[in-house]
Amino acid sequence: MNDLISRQAVIDVLDVLCQEHMYGIPGKAETYSSYNEAWQDALDRAEGAIFNLPSAKTERKTGRWEMKPDPYGFDEIPICSECGCTTKMKEIYNYCPNCGAKMDKEK
DSSP states (O other): OOOOOOHHHHHHHHHHHHTTTOOOOTTOGGGOOHHHHHHHHHHHHHHHHHHHSOOTTSOOOEEOEEEEEOTTSSSEEEEETTTOOBOSOTTTOSBOTTTOOEEOOOO
16 A cells, blocks of 8 residues: 555544543543553554654665674664664664665665
8 A cells, every 4th residue: 555644644643542541640540550551652652653754755765784783792783774773673663763764675
């Protein structure tokens, strides 16, 4: 599906959904549920992912996740070949959340 829609329109819809199960409203004990907290966390994460998607109007960069040693001595960490940003979440990103490069470039 290649429908072009407004990023802001999608974020506005998510903002409306956030109002359904508000979390942590002072004086309203029922809003302090783990369900409401998870609902807000999920929608915040979705909004962040949508906000970071590259624009359909721009030419898409391509890159790859390059594994480099972690400077703190832990495991290796993925680094974007285009902008050098790191993320521990490369398994769920097929694009760089920083520069928008699509991660499909061969080594």
